[in-house]
Amino acid sequence: MAVAEDTAAAAPAPPSAPIPKRVREEPKKSPLSVGGIMRFLVFAALAAFLLYYVGPRDIAETTLKVALAVVLTAAVWVGANLLFDQAYDHWTRFNTIVGAVAGFAGYFVAEANGLFRSLFDDRVRISGQGVFDDILGWRTQPFNINGPLWGLIGGAALGLVMFLLSAPRQQLARLPLSMVGFVGFGFLTAYAFAESAWPLIDWTKLWVCVGVGVALFGLIGLWRLGPAAAPLSVLTGAAVGWFVGAWGGGDIGRGNFLGVAYATVVPAAIFGVRFGLATEPDANKRRRIEQRSRAWIFVTPALGFIVIGLLGPLVRTIYLSFRNRNGTQSVGWDNYNEVFTSKNFINYDNWENIFTSRLFYFALALLALGILVGVIAGRRTGQPFEGGPSSVGPFLAGFFILSCAILASIRGTIMNNIWWVIVVTTLATVLGLAIAVLADRARAENAAKSLVFLPMAISFIGAGIIWRFMYQARDPSQQQTGVMNAVWVWIGQTTTSTTGEVIWLVVLSALALVLLFLIKQGLDTKSNTMAGFAAGFLVLDAWLIYRILGPGLGGVAANGDPKPILFIQEGPFNNMWLMVVLIWVQTGFAMVILSSAIKAVPTELTEAAKVDGATESQVFWRITLPQIAPTVGVVTTALFVTVMKVFDIVYAMTNGNFGTQVIANQMWITAFGQSNLGLGSALAVVLFVSVIPIMWINIRRMQRERA
């Protein structure tokens, strides 16, 4: 229960922890504290559960796999770092190792692709094989030794070449040594290739590739390194172009040994010239190489994951969205046409319903009220429109309800997403803010916040299941087992019995009196907020009294039978009931961030306002709220993205039936259920485009912070 303890110390989001992590002293913890014992018990229970129910074998296998992956990547990474440690002081050693590693990797990969001739046809059994077979259920196989063997040969050869190149200190010796070394390496490579991989060279394509390579590398060299280095870049371009043209343009497997010699020896010789002409880097350049390569060693693994797992797929999704259902043919904009014209996605057919819905007129009334209050209050202060809680409040509420009324009539998947975004973002932020304010400095603040925050730890699928039970509707003849319907039916039954009706009316009338008193109090003290809120609740109270006296309230039919609501099935407001689930989860998120922002508002400001006679509500609306406005922005943008891609909740509760489809779920069904990759990709791109503004906002925010 440490929410507040931590948030109190934190700055408004996104903060970063400075080095003096805690200003106050961490209290010395006794080894036998209650918390410590609790933690130990929970961990012990978890471990016992794992061992007993899951069994050691799966765990062992998983642990081993993870350990192996971690150790291997760590070895590669640390090795790369150690290697570049050598670049400054031991240039020759560095070059030799680079050559050896590159040679090993190149030959190993070529062999693994079946391009090299076989040195040993038999598979080798290494000693100790079979020892672990029974422990993890792995069966070790006899080993093909060709790959490592070729790798070693290639590594040794290229390592030697690089050693010869960088060992001599005289510039004169470099060119002949380099030529001999590289040409030799070219011949070795030519020999290594199996007959099945010999290329029949297509000279036209080869020369085109050489031309492209020379032009490309030459221009880049000229641009980045200047005219002095351009000839070397041209040579590199020629070598690369030759290599690509010979292998890429050639007909592989049809050629003779001459072909493979052309394809390997010539580029090797060009490389020989290129490296032979280059001068030995001086200390400054070596230092730069060490620095830059270090940065790239640190960054590349992470960026590699991003490029392979996120950026590459993103580009391919955009590409696929212009192609047919299995990606074989281009279809132009057809997929997008379908998204934006199909009745499933946007359906205006029932737009007239807007004007028959009571919500619509209620919303208009609220909007009018907001404008009226604003104008009247503005006359007092000499402004055309006084923006304050009592004018902006009804206005925003009216706008919110108006959008609900409109979106309940204009249906379709995209409209559902818009509806989700408006309702969940607004309500989760408002509720989170309300709880953060109410809990601020309240007794047991941490316990209250923890309980509201708890749903954040539950999966969306789990939340969906939990709320399915809440919304369960059973046959009217049976007892309701879902909380919502049980309450609804209970209200219905009590309001129809005479005594129940009387009790309800008495309670509601008493409430009305209290509210009237509050309105009077508010008007007396010029506290518009209180008067406004009380008036709002009074309207609600009056409506409840009207329902009880007139058409009835609660889940009860005209003949007195219980009448449960089909929360999940009855459209279009079943969408709202699904949104409640996400609001339930995300309010905790908004609350935590906003709470920390509220605590970060300088107390001098609020104290000064109070000394000047401001009421607490004035302090909140005039000081706290403007101070935390940027954080509210952060919360809403984060919520917007979360809501836009909502999937699990809809999937678990309706799977898009009963008019509750959303883009993410539709995309999943289209792409993986109906195997229509083109349309699925188009839907994914729609999701992507919808968050581009948020990306832009994040970038701007980031640039401001780093500036």
Add this chain to the structure above:
Amino acid sequence: MTAGIVNPDQRGNGAGGAIYRFLRSIPTWVLWLLVVIWSIPNIGLLVNSVRDRDAQLNTGWWQIFQGDFDNLTLDNYREVLGTTAAGGMKQGLTNSFAIALPATIIPIAFAAFAAYAFAWIDFKHRQGLFIGTVALLAVPLQVALIPLLLMYVNGAHWTIPYLDKTITVFPDLNLAGTTTGIWLAHTAFAMPFAIFLLHNYISSLPKDIFESARIDGANHFRIFWRLVLPLSVPVLAAFAIFQFLWTWNDYLIAVTMIGANEAVAPSTVVIAAQTGQFGQFEHLLPAGAFLQAAVPLAVFFLLQRFFVRGILAGSVKG
């Protein structure tokens, strides 16, 4: 928001004072009412998970507050964890660990290197790359799902236009339908957020310690290993918890990547499959859902401080 709406000078004795005190207590009442509403769904699930089938199907769980303890049982849990029940929660939990543990540990390492480089090593395109990475925070992972699955099933190939040769960009590693495939996807998706979060922290470490270390002749590798990692433990823990909860609770990536291979389904996929077969096993659903949530809840209660810190520091995450 009726907090403190009465001016202090309105305070009086007698009836006025009583009303004033009542009004002052309204915010607290509202707060606890909200807390109770927020807790009802959780309590309902927990109570229902220990009631027997008949009780679950025929009466509401609040019967327990009317002293109805006869039908309490742990059989649901036994059945869910036993091998006979549909779903196989036991295997599901194992698979969840097999996904969530590597998907938590591996991104931390990679992201920490990158975050350090972005914060303290000067290299070309540093700003651009970092801003680009942060921009990816908001990208919905749906945009990567289809190509990623294609890549897992067939690898990725590209035909070079003029030469008409197809090269393999990503080899077919048989990743579809494996837990490895799932945590690799998680690792990639987590990377922007991890880099962003760790960078925020690491870049705020004082500059002096780096400068003095450089003067003493330490290179970046040593500085990272000896200085940055030990100092960054709090934020590493924050990210680890965040990522563990996120991967444990993930459904979308798991259900996409496992395909038809139910043997590797994690717990979220198992309980989602159980909701599909309402009826025979309906009474096992609360127990299954509670078991699925037990691990994140334990993590949540034990390490809430770090979790909150992670949320605060990374609230631009999408």
